[in-house]
Amino acid sequence: MADLKKPPLYEEHLAAGAKMVEFGGWMMPLQYTGIIEEHRRVRSSAGLFDVSHMGEIVVKGYDAFKLVQKLITNDAGRARGDRVIYSPMCYPDGGVVDDLLVYPRDGGEYLLVVNAANKDKDLAWIRENAVGLAAEVEDVSAATAQLAIQGPKALEILQPLTEGELASLGYYRWTRGRVLGVDCLISRTGYTGEDGFELYFAAEAAPHVWRRLLAAGKEKGLAAAGLGARDTLRLEAALPLYGHELGPDISPLEAGLERFVCLDKGDFNGRAALAAQQEEGVKRRLVGLIMVDRGVPRQGYPITAGGREIGRITSGSYAPSLEKNIALALVAAGTISTGAEVEVSIRGRLNRAVVVNLPFYRRSKK
Amino acid sequence: MEFPANLYYSKDHEWVEVEGNRARIGITDYAQESLGDIVFVELPQVGDELAAGDSFGVVESVKSASDVYAPVGGKVVAVNEALLDSPQDINADPYGKGWMIEVEMSDPAEIENLMDSGAYQQLVKEEKGE
Secondary structure, eight states: OTTOBOOTTHHHHHHTTOEEEEETTEEEEEESSOHHHHHHHHHHSOEEEEOTTSEEEEEESTTHHHHHHHHBSSOGGGSOTTBOEEEEEEOTTSOEEEEEEEEEEGGGEEEEEEOGGGHHHHHHHHHHHHTTSSOEEEEOTTTEEEEEEESTTHHHHHGGGEESOOTTOOTTBEEEEEETTEEEEEESOOSSSSOEEEEEEEGGGHHHHHHHHHHHHGGGTOEEOOHHHHHHHHHHTTOOOBTTTBBTTBOTTTTTOGGGOOGGGOOOTTHHHHHHHHHHOOSEEEEEEEESSSSOOOTTOEEEETTEEEEEEEEEEEETTTTEEEEEEEEETTSOOTTOEEEEEETTEEEEEEEEOSOSOOOOOO | OOOOTTOEEOTTSEEEEEETTEEEEEEOHHHHHHHOSEEEEEOOOTTOEEOTTOEEEEEEESSOEEEEEOSSOEEEEEEOTHHHHOTTHHHHOTTTTTOOEEEEESOGGGGGGSBOHHHHHHHHHHHTTO
16 A cells, blocks of 8 residues: 555545545545446536546657557557547557557657556556667656546536637547646547546646636536546446456457557557457457346356356446446357347346447437 | 444444344445445345354445345344345435344344444444544
């Protein structure tokens, strides 16, 4: 416990009565008032998440593009101007090192936003891949705070506090702006399935931005939301979580991320393995399950169909927006299709579930 | 947080209300608060025999599943079936509507191994690092 890192807002979370948990080496807020309430608030108005535990890595130098292109499965060429891209980062065997966001910066630099728990591993991997290239790799995580304001009222709440116009900022686009007087990188991204923004700025300004944002948004329903709600929200939106739907032994193609794998962009780590998978067809694929019987499906629980084990749950939970128990699962390809009934083994008892199309939840767009 | 004086408490955060040989069992206010939103409960069948320390059910919050242990042994004589449809009663009213089972105690002397309200309150303070 001694070497757990505290986010710049640690004291704020304690003062707000948050239940703190260890997450990726950090002490982070799991919940404030309750996961279900925070989840519903994000779906109906807006929630503010401290995600300062995420890692930020800058890649610069003459070969920065070349390095990023080699690292990620998506096409780094798409990350230009105000476009942010999401991408898996693979090992040569097609397993996933991490999944990340790539922001292009001035002067041919890139900002990579990675998962907290993977940051050190990612840094080592990126540096290893930079050998022989004219590229510098810098960890700016400690100096960077990240907040995510998510929900249908996010724009309405954030706009009056921001110098610069946000309404015209498209999905997965970024801009620079001042929020409450603080220089921020603002992107229309998130991990909840709702409209929203992520703000990156100097860590020392975090308490000021956090307090003022919460105060200003209060009457429109904004409140702090913790990692617990972030997880149920992303699960309903069927967004993958590293260590669950992605990992060294799961390829992005198995996880249903074909859109982010550009086999025709030239060579990159994992290309040959992923091309072979594409050619032969993946052996497993990610499906969505909704429980018919009672019981909460959890990671690792076996799934059977016709008495035969066909796969395992990767993530499962009660879904507050659906008021049902749901799960993502990796199953042997070709064994089941949408609408099929399977059984999830919960503590040795078989409970019925039905296979559904993903995502479980999709926000209604205006 | 409530610690009713008429109840006995286990170190696993269950409470016991004794009436004659009958013991009503649930999880404490501290336990429900630590778990967060409860979304599912698995309970035993009436007639099941439990020894003190046996796991008799599971309480699941949004985040996790936790076993619940019998503070005293005996035969299950009643089960709060209403919890299957409204497990959130445990959050709202842990000592009332949130009760889980009743057992006919096989050895009422086992009550002696449990804590009173004051001792349990002390344990909770220690667990919370206060």
